Amino acid sequence: MKPIVISSFYAFAPIGSEGADRLVQDIRVRCEEHHVLGLFIVAGEGCNATFSGSESGVSALEEMFRDRLSREILFKRSSNDTAPFRKLVIRVRDEIVTSGCPEIPIASGAQALSPAEWHAKLEQGGVTVLDTRNDYEVEIGKFEGATDLAIENFSQFAKAAKGQHFNSSEPILMYCTGGVRCEKALPILEGLGFNNVFQLEGGILNYLEQFPDGYYEGECFVFDDRVAVDRYLQPTTRWALCPLCGNPANEPVPCGVCGQAAKVCADCRAGGTQFCSLGCRGAARRQESGG
Ligand SMILES: [Zn+2]
Ligand SMILES: [Zn+2]
Structure with a gap:
């Protein structure tokens, strides 16, 4: 077992803005006490977070969230040799995942499929698989045959879904990384008249825990220093952030300024000279403009 435990979860719980403020205080105190780092998004509707630390520190945080938000929270855990966060970031927002539609109700859970149910439906076929994530996430891995809306962030989802003509004779099976985006995508799709929509409970991370060799292809983007995890939930060795x-x-190139090997994305690679960092790009620009 690797020494650093990483836990991620989301919970919708109507705590209101005062409850959110109190939760922020409690998260800060507990994280400092237990040396836990991570990213926490807190709103009047609940919390969405990924954090890491020792097994006992992470457990203490999980217990606090169970107490404060819901006994039903599904924590998705993985482990790593090093901490995937360098600091503690707590943000207060209008929504725990920004849909741009804060007034929509949250999915009831009635349309949630467990990984086993999801896997069986894919095995059966005759379904439309919809990836609700962003284009750069879809690019490095997705469910076999999945379609997506080519969005850059989730707040574009509602607008992008509006013009879609999904095969109306097939159920739509929808997924994201950990499940939170689908809690909002589902009512958005239902509001547009799609009424045979299912969501993957706990998202890709929950599916991979049970079906590493199932229908998910490639790697899964995560929002911390690991960049992505492979199908066995191990930190990627292929991907870095441009x-x-x-x-x-994922393709190493030598920096045009310092010569150090760097991984830049395909778009930036197509843009001409390669740089390992913004610092080296800045240095090249200063040289070009004569100092
Ligand atoms: Zn460089
Ligand atoms: Zn780039």
Whole structure:
């Protein structure tokens, strides 16, 4: 077992803005006490977070969230040799995942499929598989045959879904990384008149825990220093974040300034000279403009 435990979860719980403020305080105190780092998004509707630390520290945080938000929270865990976060970031937002439609109700859970049910439906076929994630996430891995809306962030989802003509004789099976985006995507799709829609409970990370050799292809983008995890939930060895634009990058190139090997994304690679960092790009620009 690797020493650093990583846990991610989301929970919708109507705590209101005062509850959100109190939760922020409690997260900060507990994280400092247990040396836990991570990214926490807190809103009046609940919390969405990934954090890491020792097994006992992570367990203490999980217990606090069970107490404060819901006994039913599904924590998805993995482990790593090093901490995937360098600091503690707690953000207060209007929504725990930004859909741009804060007024929509949250999915009831009635349309959620367990990984085993999801796997069986894919095996059967005759379904439309919809990836609700962003284009750069879809690019490095997705469910076999999945379609996506070519969005850059989830707040574009509602608008992009509007013009879609999915095969109306097939159920739509929808998924994201950990499940939270689908909680909002489902009511959005239902509001557009699609009424045979299912969501993957706990998302890709939950599916891979049970079916590493199933229908998921490639790797799964995650929003921390690991960049992505493979089908066995191990940190990627292929992908890095492009130092120039932040998108996933996998081909090493020598930096045109310092010569150091760097991974930049295909778009930035097509843009001409390669740089390992914004610093080297800046240095090249200063040289070009004569100092
Ligand atoms: Zn790039
Ligand atoms: Zn360089």
